[in-house]
Structures are given as C-alpha cells and as structure tokens.
Amino acid sequence: MSNSVGAVIVAAGRGTRMGTAESKQYLLLQGKPIIVHTLEVFQRHPLISEIVLVTGQEDVDRCREWVKAYKLDKVSSVVTGGSERQHSVHLGLRKLGTTWVMVHDGVRPFVQEEEITACYEYAKEIGASVLAVPVKDTIKQVDGEGKVLSTPDRRSLWAIQTPQTFRLSELIMAYESAERDGFLGTDDSSLAERSGIPVAVVEGSYANIKITTPEDLDFAEFTQRNRGEVQT
Ligand SMILES: Nc1ccn([C@@H]2O[C@H](COP(=O)(O)OP(=O)(O)OP(=O)(O)O)[C@@H](O)[C@H]2O)c(=O)n1
Numbered sequence: 001m002s003n004s005v006g007a008v009i010v011a012a013g014r015g016t017r018m019g020t021a022e023s024k025q026y027l028l029l030q031g032k033p034i035i036v037h038t039l040e041v042f043q044r045h046p047l048i049s050e051i052v053l054v055t056g057q058e059d060v061d062r063c064r065e066w067v068k069a070y071k072l073d074k075v076s077s078v079v080t081g082g083s084e085r086q087h088s089v090h091l092g093l094r095k096l097g098t099t100w101v102m103v104h105d106g107v108r109p110f111v112q113e114e115e116i117t118a119c120y121e122y123a124k125e126i127g128a129s130v131l132a133v134p135v136k137d138t139i140k141q142v143d144g145e146g147k148v149l150s151t152p153d154r155r156s157l158w159a160i161q162t163p164q165t166f167r168l169s170e171l172i173m174a175y176e177s178a179e180r181d182g183f184l185g186t187d188d189s190s191l192a193e194r195s196g197i198p199v200a201v202v203e204g205s206y207a208n209i210k211i212t213t214p215e216d217l218d219f220a221e222f223t224q225r226n227r228g229e230v231q232t
C-alpha cells in the first residue's frame, strides 16, 4: 500500500493578534514572505510528495504567483480557507491525494527536516503524531473570576505544535464527525482523539514557534538570521 505523504499548510487566518495591516503569514522575513519560508521547508523534505496551501480568498492569486516564483512545484493546489482554522484544514484535506497528511500552520517556518521525519515515523507506528515540547512554566486552571482552580502536574503537560500527522482517510472521517457534532477544536489532534485515533507526542524544539504576536517577529528575525539559511 502507498505510504505517500502530503502536507496541508494553513494560512487563511487574519492575524489579528499581530496587529498589522498585512496578514502575518505574508510579512517578510529576510526579504521573503513567512508563508514561503514554511512552504520551502516542506518542498525540500524528501518525504513530502504533495502540498496543498490554504489561504484567504483575496490572497489566492498572489500565493499562486509565489508558488511559481519560488519553484514550489510540490504545491498541487492553492485553495480558499474558511472562517476558522478547522474549516480551512478541512477544505485543504479534500484536495490532497496522499495516504498520510501532515497538517502544519503556515506561520511556523522553523520546523526542522528531522522533526518532520520523526512525526511521520511516530504516526506510522502509533497511528498519529503531534510535534510538541514539555511546558517550562507552571500551568494553572483558572475560573472566570481569575481564581485558581488547580495546578496540574507539569510533568504531564506539553505545549502542542504542528505538524500534526495522520492517515488522510482517518483524519477526514474525524473532521466529518466533528462537523456533524458541531465540535470545534483548536488543533487537528483533538478531532482525531475524539474519534478514538491514538496520538503520540513527538518532542520537538522550542524554536518551532507559531508567529502570533509582534514579539514573535523579533525572535523570527533572530532565528532566521542565525540559521544562515542558504538562499534558494
Ligand atoms: N480561519 C483560519 C484561521 C487560522 N488559519 C491558520 O492557522 C494557523 C494558526 O492560526 P493562528 O496563529 O491563530 O492565525 P490567525 O487566526 O491568523 O491569528 P489570530 O488568531 O491572531 O487572528 C495560521 O497559519 C493561520 O493562518 C487558517 O488557515 N484559517
């Protein structure tokens, strides 16, 4: 049976927490849109055979231009996303034709090749996988009035990232089930978990940030500069 691996890269958000006129995924990092940096990581990865990019309706044309300009020939389609991340992912899943899918945030350009490989290996072994890091801060559950309810044991807490890796057919079923039930999750794994799919955590790097607020841009510039990226 084919073990082909594809990626759905989601970049249809508005980036409100960034507070910029330009959506954060299109802000320049070392002269290149953040989304292009992210796409290039998966374009370069030998495991990935197909990429579907999900973006805002008004950005489809310029994304298609960037796909051509940066020779991102693994991108098979650029599609319009939805009002929530979950809707965007679902629209992307429908366009992919591989056995496995890695769902990845377009604003996480610092994922490393070996992390992508590890996510696939663990997903093959366990059923599904998510890249993550152990939390460094103490986490507390707090009620609506700001009163501390509990302090979970930190040793069991992980900060979940992307890519999140699944058998495409299983993730599509999980998405359809969530849609039927009106369930809205903040990541893909929560939909898989509720459908009974076992998910493994793959320890990654704290550098695999989701560029979300202005201070993340400073970190992103520093990281990109210090990675000495070979301009392609
Ligand atoms: N309707 C949406 C919402 C989010 N995303 C994508 O999902 C990823 C993670 O979402 P987030 O960081 O929350 O991005 P935004 O929703 O754009 O940010 P904000 O919540 O600050 O508006 C991003 O690459 C974003 O573009 C998407 O494709 N479709």
Ligand SMILES: C[C@](O)(CO)[C@H](O)COP(=O)(O)O
Pocket: 085, 105, 159, 160, 161, 162, 186, 187, 188, 210
């Ligand atoms: C999917 C995710 O990046 C895992 O941490 C996160 O849940 C996305 O949340 P957002 O609010 O859509 O950025």
